[in-house]
Amino acid sequence: MNPTRRMWAFFAPVRGTLYWSTLLSSLTFISSIGLLATSGWLISNAALRPPVLTLEVAIVAVRTFALSRGIARYFERLISHNATLASLTDIRAALYTKLEELAPARIGIFRRGDMMARLVSDVDDIQNLPLRVFIPIVSATLTSIVASVLAIVILPTAGIILAISLLIAGLLSAQAAWRSAASSEKQSAALQGELTDSMIEFFAGAADLAMLDHTQQSLSAIKATDESLTQASLSRAFAQGLGAAIITAAQGVALVAATYLGVAAVNSGNLVGVNLAVIVFIPLAAFESITAIPNAVLALARVRGSAERICEILDTQSTSSAPETTSAVIDSRVQLADVTARWPNALDTTLSNISIDVPHHTRIALVGRSGSGKSTVAAILAKFIELESGLYSLGAIDTATLSDEAVRSHVVVSAQDAHIFATSVAENLKIASPSATETIDDEVLWNALELVELDDVVRALPEGLNTVLGDRGQTLSGGQRQRLILARMLLARADVWVLDEPTEHLDAEQADRMITRINEATEHSSLVLLTHRILDTVTMSHIYVMDNGQIREAGTPTQLESAGKTYSTLLNRERQAQHKLG
Amino acid sequence: MRPLDPRLLRHASAAKTFMVFTTALGIITAGLVIVQAIILGELLASVFMDGKQLSSVRGQIVGLALIVIVRTALSWLNDVVATRSSALAKNQLRTAVMDKVADLGPVWVSSQRSAELATVATRGLDALDVYFARYLPQLILAAVIPLSVGVVILTQDVLSAVIVALTVPLIPFFMALIGKFTQDKVDSQWNTLATLSGHFLDLIAGLPTLKAFNRSKNQARAIREVGDDYRSATMGVLRISFLSAFVLELIATLSVALVAVSIGLRLVNGSFHLREGLIILILVPEAYIPLRQLGTHFHAVQEGMGAAVRLFEVLDTESPQEVSLGQQAPTEPQTVNFQGVHFTYPGYDVEALSDFTATFTSGTFTAVTGPSGAGKSTALNVLLKFVDPTKGTVTVDGHPLTELDTASWREKISLVSQHPWIPNGTIREAIAMAKPWATDSHIAQACAQAGLNVTDTHEFAAGLDTHISPSSGVSVGQRRRIALARAFLRDAPIVVLDEPTASLDGATEDLITQSIADLKARGKIVISVTHRESLIAIADQVVAL
Structure with a gap:
């Protein structure tokens, strides 16, 4: 089934309502035709000076049509919007459910903020499918049929020409709009993308360009791209107005034909004189509904693109169904044995033959620079990615036989790029509570904030714990975000904690204090600390040094320090730097 | 509006x-x-x-x-x-x-x-x-x-004209009136619409985090609840705005009806022509x-x-204001001295840089450190003459920096920024920007010094002629290596590096550390803003802000 049809299927529960909306929309247009036609008949008849009583029906009809147009339109818009908004929520929920299955490894979207934003606006765009595509096109068709039938009853020849004119106007204007959308997509989309990219580069590289005395050259290159884009639009202009012009022309043809044929029919006695104005006035009002068609076609073109992107996600294969059996995990020992794994479709380092052992209630560290593969280990421990080979066991049970949820209820992973939600500080912290129903006292939250030295910062916020944080936690600095993520982590209940770079963005002294707090807080459980900073790891019981997806060194801190390899070199360098900084 | x-x-x-x-x-x-x-x-x-x-x-x-x-x-x-x-x-x-x-x-x-x-x-x-x-x-x-x-x-x-004259102005009048009345509500509704999309986006972006805490399953219900709340709120506002459209529609159609009926009645009693x-x-x-x-x-x-x-x-x-041409900068500056330099950005109350004193000499590598907001970038902006100090002086071999010709001063500096600019063109063009008259052998040499292995056809298919463009996915590491090659080619006496090792893999970090040592050995004034221990460790001088 094509993507647009699949999106349309989401509107199935409200389809009845949408049909009613379409009828009401047609009634709106028909009222206009009725108003003008009955008015014409009324004054033509009145000119013959009959008794006023014989005009009573026409007068009532004129007034009725004047009222029904507005009323029909009001209710059409009300019920169609209500139904559409309801279905949009269904699409969002369905998409979320699918994304929840896929997150984060099965799909690239979680690596690109702009792709996510685009997906969200794609969903918003689907509301145009009923509102700006279906209802206008179907009601224009119904209106045209009614107008043509009415005209045929009065004067068949004029009616048939009206029908043909309406048909041609609708089809040709739709085709013109479709072609102009396609050609603009073909000619300009790439150029426009190029222009946007080079402008972003120009802004981002402003300092570089000034230093290289290259600002003007770079500017002229961008202007040249802009010029090609402008030329492409200019050359397309002649096709641009065809849709509207076709409708004007078709209406004109129908009007002139109705006048000519009407006059001839009155002359020959085939048409009563009072109906002459009626047959001429119908084309004047009948084309109103057709004018919406070019826009409907353009909206359809956009909806199609959005629908394709949404369906692409809905069609992504999710992981082979995870086992639901939850064997009791008694021991919290975590072991990776000879594990090879990587993020699907990603450039990240592939882990090869990694073996890590975290016995019950021990603290170990994984050390390595960015890109060494530490975060991939965290993703494995969270069961975000599947193993290509090897074994991940928890309390001697192969995690492949455990549900993802069961593993995560024991092993809690705080990723380096953990999300801060655009909600209150309190809500952000409460996500860590083991169940949605369990409440956490404010006092507990304050304690956690105090541990990470964030209590003063939160107290200074306008509404304290209830202050809503901005988009992506932007009201906090990098270091503050890091500590909020840490506070949230400390509120969770876990047998094994996995912390990815908890001291990034912190200065040396604060980093040392945080490591002490983390050690204290995780005293009665296991800790896996992933860090690039060697000084964080000196109190750990075992250390693995990673590089390029492999473990290069392993041992206790004292063993590694005396081994004189990477670990000791880096440690000495850090101590030297600390010494320089005093 | x-x-x-x-x-x-x-x-x-x-x-x-x-x-x-x-x-x-x-x-x-x-x-x-x-x-x-x-x-x-x-x-x-x-x-x-x-x-x-x-x-x-x-x-x-x-x-x-x-x-x-x-x-x-x-x-x-x-x-x-x-x-x-x-x-x-x-x-x-x-x-x-x-x-x-x-x-x-x-x-x-x-x-x-x-x-x-x-x-x-x-x-x-x-x-x-x-x-x-x-x-x-x-x-x-x-x-x-x-x-x-x-x-x-x-x-x-006249009568029809009066009907039209009385009703036509009602349309903009009602539009303005209803617009004023509903604008606030509509505005807040647009915010809700944005909030609704924002809420959805926030949930998607946070899915990995929700999943890590086993809290991702029940959010579909939250989406429905928020969506339904939004729908009833939106319909409330839409009812008003549709009603206003209804009134406008009615004014237009009723006046047509009014005119038609009044003409009809006057035609009947013969006081009017068809x-x-x-x-x-x-x-x-x-x-x-x-x-x-x-x-x-x-x-x-x-x-x-x-x-x-x-x-x-x-x-x-x-x-x-464009500064008029000043004195030419010294060809080979030996020392750059900051003496009690302050800077405040226009429109701000807080000083971005306060009382900064430091001396940078040739043949040494200085690491400038400090927490974010301490003024590291501002100090660079002063050095690059993007801004002039609000107080204090910067001297170059004794000449005040403010009196030096900007272009001639900038020629003395190579900048390696965090996200170096690259043109839409070949690698050769990207590097030769630093010295347009450079020969291929010069460029190749600079590339070698910067660890840019242009002969590696795996990384660069056509060597120096490989086409690169901002949109073709040049990595941060490649960009910085290109900028380093530019710095080597330009051979300017001062090299400024802005957080050169941030978000780089280990190999590239090592390479940059090595390049800094090379530059220092050639007698350059090397200055880097950084918070990385690996760079601080090799610094001759650490300036903490």
């Missing part, structure tokens, strides 16, 4: 030309509408009442056909000219904005969200198409047609159409102008 922003006319001359054109077109259109109504009214009345034959009204039918042809041509012409004017205006605005940005300089740019600005200047401006093609012509028609049609009706029948009646009946609906259409395009105006207004803000920012 104003119907027509004068800044658009000021900054885009194409808009000015278009206004003249569309006004002319509007006046012609109004004339055609009136002539068509008169021809039709006369023709219908004479055939019906006076029994005129087809042969005697042939001229009028031909006239009608001519009007149809002209109106079709005008409709097409309007769209063609509107599309062209819109394209030109967009081009003019973009060009002006880019020139302005070049004028305002890197410090101003760094205060902007540049990706957003670029998107506004390209895709954002596309909304101007509808603004030109639909809104502006309707705006002119709304001014021309009700008035001219009203005058014609007045010449035919010809005038028909003309008026055809003209009355025309008086309301442009104003009602204007209302439906209002949304397009907001969208189209939103992007343009953002650009006007940029264009109306005051440019810094």
Whole structure:
């Protein structure tokens, strides 16, 4: 089934309502035709000076049509919007459910903020499918049929020409709009993308360009791209107005034909004189509904693109169904044995033959620079990615036989790029509570904030714990975000904690204090600390040094320090730097 | 909001030309509408009442056909000219904005969200198409047609003219009234719409985090709940705004009915002629159409102008004064000395850099450290002459920096920024920017020093001729290595590195550390802003801010 049809299927529960909306929309247009036609008949008849009583029906009809147009339109818009908004929520929920299955490894979207934003606006765009595509096109068709039938009853020849004119106007204007959308997509989309990219580069590289005395050259290159884009639009202009012009022309043809044929029919006695104005006035009002068609076609073109992107996600294969059996995990020992794994479709380092052992209630560290593969280990421990080979066991049970949820209820992973939600500080912290129903006292939250030295910062916020944080936690600095993520982590209940770079963005002294707090807080459980900073790891019981997806060194801190390899070199360098900084 | 922003006319001359054109077109259109109504009214009345034959009204039918042809041509012409004017205006605005940005300089740019600005200047401006093609012509028609049609009706029948004169102004009046009444509500509703999408986006972005805490399953229900809340809130507002549209619709249709019935009744008692009646009946609906259409395009105006207004803000920012040419910088500066330097950005109360004193000498590597916000970037901006200190002095071998010619000073510096600029071209072009007359062997040597292995066909398919472009996924590591190669090629006496190892893998970090040692050995003044221990460890001097 094509993507647009699949999106349309989401509107199935409200389809009845949408049909009613379409009828009401047609009634709106028909009222206009009725108003003008009955008015014409009324004054033509009145000119013959009959008794006023014989005009009573026409007068009532004129007034009725004047009222029904507005009323029909009001209710059409009300019920169609209500139904559409309801279905949009269904699409969002369905998409979320699918994304929840896929997150984060099965799909690239979680690596690109702009792709996510685009997906969200794609969903918003689907509301145009009923509102700006279906209802206008179907009601224009119904209106045209009614107008043509009415005209045929009065004067068949004029009616048939009206029908043909309406048909041609609708089809040709739709085709013109479709072609102009396609050609603009073909000619300009790439150029426009190029222009946007080079402008972003120009802004981002402003300092570089000034230093290289290259600002003007770079500017002229961008202007040249802009010029090609402008030329492409200019050359397309002649096709641009065809849709509207076709409708004007078709209406004109129908009007002139109705006048000519009407006059001839009155002359020959085939048409009563009072109906002459009626047959001429119908084309004047009948084309109103057709004018919406070019826009409907353009909206359809956009909806199609959005629908394709949404369906692409809905069609992504999710992981082979995870086992639901939850064997009791008694021991919290975590072991990776000879594990090879990587993020699907990603450039990240592939882990090869990694073996890590975290016995019950021990603290170990994984050390390595960015890109060494530490975060991939965290993703494995969270069961975000599947193993290509090897074994991940928890309390001697192969995690492949455990549900993802069961593993995560024991092993809690705080990723380096953990999300801060655009909600209150309190809500952000409460996500860590083991169940949605369990409440956490404010006092507990304050304690956690105090541990990470964030209590003063939160107290200074306008509404304290209830202050809503901005988009992506932007009201906090990098270091503050890091500590909020840490506070949230400390509120969770876990047998094994996995912390990815908890001291990034912190200065040396604060980093040392945080490591002490983390050690204290995780005293009665296991800790896996992933860090690039060697000084964080000196109190750990075992250390693995990673590089390029492999473990290069392993041992206790004292063993590694005396081994004189990477670990000791880096440690000495850090101590030297600390010494320089005093 | 104003119907027509004068800044658009000021900054885009194409808009000015278009206004003249569309006004002319509007006046012609109004004339055609009136002539068509008169021809039709006369023709219908004479055939019906006076029994005129087809042969005697042939001229009028031909006239009608001519009007149809002209109106079709005008409709097409309007769209063609509107599309062209819109394209030109967009081009003019973009060009002006880019020139302005070049004028305002890197410090101003760094205060902007540049990706957003670029998107506004390209895709954002596309909304101007509808603004030109639909809104502006309707705006002119709304001014021309009700008035001219009203005058014609007045010449035919005073009563009908009074009905039109009383009801037409009600439309903008009600629009304004209802607009004022609902604007706040609608605004807050738009916020909810944004919030709803925002909520959805936030959940998706946070899915990995929710999953890590086993909290991702029950959120689909939250989406439904928030969606339903939103729907009822939105429908409340939509009811009001649809009701306002209903009132406007009613004013237009009821006045047509009113005119028709009053003419009908006067025709019956013989105080009126059919010809005038028909003309008026055809003209009355025309008086309301442009104003009602204007209302439906209002949304397009907001969208189209939103992007343009953002650009006007940029264009109306005051440019810094160009400093007159000063003294040439020393060819081989030996020491750069900051003495009690302070800097405050315009419009800010807090000093970005306060009392900074440091000396940088040739053949040494200085690491500048400090927490974010301490003034590291500001110190660099002062050094690069992007800003002048508000207090204190910087001297180069004893000459005050403020008195040195900016271009000649910048020639003495190689900058390796965090996200180095690369052109849309070959690797050779990207590196030769530093020294356009450099030979291939020089370039190759610089590449080797920067660890840019251009002969590795795995990484660079065509060696120095490999095409690179900002959009083709050049990694941060590659960019920095290109910038380092530029620095080696340029061979300037001062090398400034801004967080050169941030978000780099270990190998590239090692390479940059090695390059710094090389540069130092060649007697350069090497300065790096950094918080990485690996760089601090090799520094000869650490300046903490």
